[in-house]
Amino acid sequence: MTVDTATAQRQVLEAADALFYERGVQAVGMDAIRTASGVSLKRLYQLFSSKDELIEAYLKHRDELWNTMLAEHVDAAGEPRERILAAFDFLNDWFQQPDYRGCAFINSFGELGTVSPRVAELANEHKADFQRRLTELTEAAGAPDPARLAEYLILLSEGAITRSAISRSAEPAERAREAAGLLLDALLPS
Amino acid sequence: MTVDTATAQRQVLEAADALFYERGVQAVGMDAIRTASGVSLKRLYQLFSSKDELIEAYLKHRDELWNTMLAEHVDAAGEPRERILAAFDFLNDWFQQPDYRGCAFINSFGELGTVSPRVAELANEHKADFQRRLTELTEAAGAPDPARLAEYLILLSEGAITRSAISRSAEPAERAREAAGLLLDALLPS
DNA sequence: CAGAGCGGAGAACGAGCGTTCTCCCTCGAT
DNA sequence: ATCGAGGGAGAACGCTCGTTCTCCGCTCTG
Incomplete structure (x- = not known):
């Protein structure tokens, strides 16, 4: 199921927000964000070009x-x-x-x-x-x-x-x- | 040069204190503490049996x-x-x-x-x-x-x-x- | 002098990281 | 029907981590 860019970006951001806030930014890997947001790793890096940018x-x-x-x-x-x-x-x-x-x-x-x-x-x-x-x-x-x-x-x-x-x-x-x-x-x- | 246990413990603790405080506990590896304290890795683990204990x-x-x-x-x-x-x-x-x-x-x-x-x-x-x-x-x-x-x-x-x-x-x-x-x-x- | 044991240096190991790459499937245009 | 672009799943890469292991030289006892 593919969604448009804006929706995917929001999904990723919401997943990252919850995980980063709960466990701290260093303890959360990109893979955990990928799993929580349901987006592929490739797409994730299209939406946010690095972890720093996501932070x-x-x-x-x-x-x-x-x-x-x-x-x-x-x-x-x-x-x-x-x-x-x-x-x-x-x-x-x-x-x-x-x-x-x-x-x-x-x-x-x-x-x-x-x-x-x-x-x-x-x-x-x-x-x-x-x-x-x-x-x-x-x-x-x-x-x-x-x-x-x-x-x-x-x-x-x-x-x-x-x-x-x-x-x-x-x-x-x-x-x-x-x-x-x-x-x-x-x-x-x- | 070997020193007694209490001195070595103090050296390790001082090195860990400075590094942990400056960079945060997760960002500092045991190897950095070993280098800064001048103690061997084996001895370090004799003095503090894990990183958690050192923290x-x-x-x-x-x-x-x-x-x-x-x-x-x-x-x-x-x-x-x-x-x-x-x-x-x-x-x-x-x-x-x-x-x-x-x-x-x-x-x-x-x-x-x-x-x-x-x-x-x-x-x-x-x-x-x-x-x-x-x-x-x-x-x-x-x-x-x-x-x-x-x-x-x-x-x-x-x-x-x-x-x-x-x-x-x-x-x-x-x-x-x-x-x-x-x-x-x-x-x-x- | 011989041998045993301790400590130092750092290699090794298994796991996890951020990031990239490969493979395959789907789908729309011609 | 065929081709090609794009995305999903996840393997792969190079690195670093915490922790353990190996090797070697020193020193102290008989």
Whole structure:
């Protein structure tokens, strides 16, 4: 059964995404992706010319998904302060997923950061993007120093992401939300 | 030139520590450790009967070093509040090191967490130990809810650790310290 | 001095990796 | 009906890995 290029590409990417995220990029062979996606090895290499390219596509895919889900949570909230806290509700939802394994970018960076400048760059861009979005929210909430407050909130988020992965509990999201609330109380004009 | 067992063990562990931390545990082969430590492959396998065992020794070694350095910073401070903030000064010092690459436990967990229960366990213990130490400090400072405050501080620490690694900057330590100060202001009795 | 045992250097082994190649079947155009 | 392009299955290639084995020279005891 042959399918068109776009469909095959999506199948491969979805299989790679699940495997890379679960086991780490180095531990997953191209053959495992081939088996999971049901595509022949020849076709796989037509769609993605190397494993490095597939890793890059995987990270870009994660980035898009993450931004979409974050935006959905934020846009569902109304007041500026609630929009900021919605980011932590998003984390809470994310941590609940049974296959939650931390941040794909942090994990990939830990594996390949020294040896793959591209992965290091993508991780850095992903986090910088998050910082930009948070800064927009703190600006909208009238923070006197939006960038600084956003950085505080990022630290809480990143901490919750790794801590939740290692302790296998979604609780850090709630604690991070509480701490964020305290910081907003201290730094937002009442 | 033959050396006694304890010395050889230390040499191997130091070589493994440097290589594992820099490149990740999976990317480093036993042969690279053998070359770096100057020990024969036969002897290496007498000292550590498998790579898994060496990885475990590496993580335990990192844990000891980390606890020692943290304790030194904390003990150099006087007042309870200063002792808490000293943890963030420790992070700042750590991040300055040119070979800083994030937390060995987070990185190893990202690489092997799904496949090696032992690594997952060691990472979890390491973080739980940090939590215990921080809770002692928040108790001594008279926090009404020491465990909760300690959790907030851990989130800031973990966030600073990963953010500093990815952005290649020590600045997150300073921001984390500032945010910690705000939380202490809000939650410690004046 | 003879012989036994230990350690060093590195070859060897079986497995798995990323990537390419071969073979064969299918299918559409002439 | 015939030819040819393209894709599927998977063998093959060259490499690296973790681990074991072989060989050889050294040293310590009688």
